[in-house]
Amino acid sequence: MSEKAADEPKKKGKLPVVLILAIVLGAGGFFGMKMRGGDAKKEEPKIELGPIVEIKDEFLTNMADRTSYVRTKISLQFRKDFKAEHLEEEMAAIQDVINMQLQATSPKDVSTPAGMRHLKESLATSINKLLKENEPKEEKDKDKEKDEDSKKKKKKKSEDDEDGEVEIPEGWDSAEGPVLKVLFVSFATQ
16 A cells, blocks of 8 residues: 555646646747737738819719619719829729619619618729739739738638628728729719
8 A cells, every 4th residue: 555655646746747738839829829929910001091083074874673773973982093094094894894783773672871881892803803904014923922911811811701702891882992982972863
């Protein structure tokens, strides 16, 4: 019995050491991951709202049900660093995209605030796609690097988020741009 009694204190002496070691390693891993995540947030460039450009022409078009029409005046708010030098050249294509989107919309789709919000987001997405496709080659090369970084961030974000969507700041219609907000100066359906 004296051997068993001698073994028990040794076992009890190792348990607190193992627990302390596990706690220290766990805390180190936690803070290491926390620090690593903090650096990634600092690298993200902050996108800021820039100029508002009014589309001079008013839109008057039939809606999807072909018995109603929409009459609207639209302005676009771009990101701060957007160079609007080629915007006038693209205005006819932008207006076409807006007309097509309005013609595909039913009056029921825009009868609620959520429906209007969806239309704005859809317009911003379509216009951004158009502007990215038609931008000059030099700017495409610069934006290509930004897009690769953005895709990495989106991938990480979609791994973190359940639905995989990019978070759009409140009040904005797009998270990246160049068009960040679509503003309905006037909007009427009949």
